[in-house]
Amino acid sequence: MVVTTPSGQFKTSCPSSFFFSSQPRRLFRAKMASSSSPCASLSRNFSSRRNLHFHPSRNDPSISTTNISSSNLFRRPVSIEDPLPVICKRVRGYLWVHCLASVASVNQSNPTSSLPPLLIYNPDNFDYEDRKNTSTNPEHSLDLWRQESKRLNQNKLDENEKRRQLELKTSHGTEDSNKNSKGSPDGSYYVGQSFSGSSTCSPKLDTVEVNGQSRPICQPEVQNGRSGELISVNGRVNHKWKINSPLKENSNKDVHFNGSNRQHLETAEGNSASKGGAKFDGTQKPKAISTGHHKNLSRIYDEVVVVNNISDAQKVVGLLTTEYRDLVHACDTEVASIDVKKETPVNHGEIICFSIYSGETADYGNGKSCIWVDVLDGGGRELLMEFAPFFEDSSIKKVWHNYSFDSHVIENYGIKISGFHADTMHMARLWDSARRTEGGYSLEALTSDSRVMNEAQSCRNRELIGKISMKTIFGKKKLKRDGSEGKLTIIPPVEELQREEPILWTCYSALDSMSTLQLFESLQKKLEKMEWISNGKLEGSMFKFYEKYWRPFGELLVKLETEGMLVNCAYLAEIQKVATREQQIAADRFRKWAARYCPDAMHMNVGSDAQLRQLFFGGTLNSNDPNEALPLSRSFKVPNTDNVIEEGKKDPSKFRNITLCSLGVTMETEIYTASGWPSVSGDALKTLAGKVSSEYDWTDDEDISTDQKIKKEVDDSYGTAYEAFGREKEGKEACHAIAALCEVCSIDSLLSNFILPLQSNNISGKNGRIHCSLNINTETGRLSARRPNLQNQPALEKDRYKIRQAFIAAPGNSLIVADYGQLELRILAHLANCRSMKDAFKAGGDFHSRTAMNMYSHIREAVEKQEVLLEWHPQSSDDKSPVPLLKDAFGSERRKAKMLNFSIAYGKTPVGLARDWKVSVKEAKATVNLWYSDRKEVLYWQKERKEEANTIGSVKTLLGRTRSFPSLRGASNSHKGHIERAAINTPVQGSAADVAMCAMLEISKNARLRELGWKLLLQVHDEVILEGPAESAEVAKAIVVECMSKPFDGTNILSVDLAVDAKCAQNWYAAK
């Protein structure tokens, strides 16, 4: 897409989202590149970079259509109600906007004839003259657009309906409608909502693998590492480390999974027999196996019963459900057609095979003990369904490694798994929560660790204990051009392996379930040897803990994931428009200002830290190493937005260099990054800007009211940039400009972290519900959420676009959002048995005010004399308290008290507080002492925990989970400090997690809630969200509050009450 002016020259500053600007001034035309895309209904791309400049993408490989992974996309269906057919994606920071070709295309020879003018508007540059000259007008073309999208949408719906019908007829799979026949080269063809997930078994039509980047085999128990050496620089703590990320360490480092993993089941029902037969008819010999691994692995084959036809399946299922029904069975699936890094397994992924291992005593034929079922080619679905009686039998014990994933994938076939017995990943976490830095929790890492496996019972293949990674077995070094081996390891797609290397693949896959069972046995023994002390009482072994809590909890979490949260995508699309517009305005403000000092700043990427750092702090020394300094000016490669033709070149190149110099004044900063460079974080920028508005328009002073408002602002609301720029108008302008920059950054963050990804298809299943994965994978026992992380959605005050409003209840339903009040502080009061805190909680009311009162005698006196009130609950809107409230009269004291309440549980030091409060360390220390003076028990308890960590090397939570600190020995002092703070915090945070877990179990156990149809959807540490019929919302709310207040089998074992606040509403925002 090329953006031109009427004269044919390229223009910049054409924001992407100004479809309906209220004050358009110039119309930009879009020139349609002739497209060979099969999806002619889409235009080429409009592109805009993160700095929201439009630029032509003609010859730009970085934004060419071919290298865009479809998974980068978010798509919006063209609906009748919402006719803007926008398909955006982010590629290396650039926002792409696709528009319908019929609308966006333009006749090149006569540009005015066919371009609908509303495509993209820029309010600053709209040319009224131009508009007059065109025969089209925005209103008219909007109608055209609506008609066109309606028509297209209808076509797609019809097509989809046909397909669905077809799928209902054919019982499994569909014809490969692969990437060649669908979609444009970038995979960005139109997909309506109804397109995805229309059949659990069907190939996903809305995704196309472009680069084969995705990981085809799915064991998403592996995740990024986090932990390591702590370094801190100028008052900032940073975790600088590289710790074994199991994923990278074991399987994915330098591994390239070749080819598409988007292929799927073939139709060919008739092939079933021949294919299956050909594979394992006994005439085929294993391929020559050279490596030791392969040799060992192939021995597994003697243990494996290959099931690839119905009658064999019936035979083994018969054994599983009768003779061997009382054994513990380990199960594992292998799944294709899913990108586990980006997609939820709910309504995604296809099983190509699975294995069941019941221990060596089982005999499924010829003495073979492991079942391996081929469900890839032909008849696979029927074969899988034969196993439903086994999977669905609640009395048959099944063990999994990362149950969540396998459960979802199997449930995609309509099988409701029951009989969950254990998840070895959770057991391993319970046994040792510190493996993140010691190998992780992947099946491979666990089963290859003799410390984990030494309790496994001996088995015939003793030397084979342990999973072997795909990389080890199937990885091949990619050959370089000269024939030598490259660094990159290539692994073919799993379907290919299953077809091309059937024996090795069978062994690999069967080994997973065999390893899982052995791992289970070993971990069970280990947990049985661990004492379980809950709230000071010996309760038995930690395996009992597992059975009582984490087994049902693990199962519950899967249910939550399956439910998912309903998201209002139309709303998100709306706020996206608003956010993009506001970001654009702010970005323009900043850029115009910056260009006065450094012309090239007009074209800079305000999303680039390096460029900002150069602009503001060019020449500044590195605070770690005074021998290093930022250069005075530096050149950056930016996309050639303006198609500037550089010297000696004919055509404009894709990129060009801009030179950023510093602004010419010395900016002071106290905030540095870990590596010693000046920070350009939001905090740092806000220090420069001060608390001033970003609205200031310094280019024209016509807006008097704004001007007056500015004048009223006192000087001290300006930040440090005011002084740096000479304390005059220039200084003020600098502050306003930097404030605008802050706004750009924060809006950008909201957009790219929340608004855009929430609209993506790959994290939602059918029905527009988002299914994040909830993991028990933290050191403290808290949950974490991924894909997407629903636990960090913007909270009330900061949620300027009310993103939580997008999380809604289904029609006729309502949400209940219930959260604990000061859960961690209550836990601390209980654990430390702190009189003062417990009294304050017993008294109720505003805890922080009460803390302030207890800290400061003058406040206490004021309260006693009834000069101020601790709290006031107005009965009506004009009901005012007779005397001032404490939080108003003694605001700063209460703020300090509140800050301390939260900080002390985390182990914050006086130095840190002094920095936050901008007071001396001495003063901060005095305040901290004031806090402790009334809470000696807390001080003592914290000291105990530190000693416990130092002597025993571990601490415990309320319900008796242990967190150990293996890295304690040989730790540096700063590392030791970190461990001690963690030792203080873990019992608090971990016990709070225990309470939240119990509350969820209590809620899920509640028969009444179940009858009423209420279901848990999500947990955010001290908050749970449920959805159910609106008519029973109030009843359900009361039950939820009851469950949460008495979460331990209907009682509260704590010595403090648990305060619960609950609300019902249609969306998450309203319910808080």
Added chain:
DNA sequence: ACTAAAAGCGCC
């Protein structure tokens, strides 16, 4: 072309 590191930011 792919990856890792660094920086930053969202939540409780």
Added chain:
DNA sequence: AAAGGGCGCTTTTAGT
């Protein structure tokens, strides 16, 4: 000598 715990995710940039 530094100085708040626990997470997940995105982006840019540099290195291979």
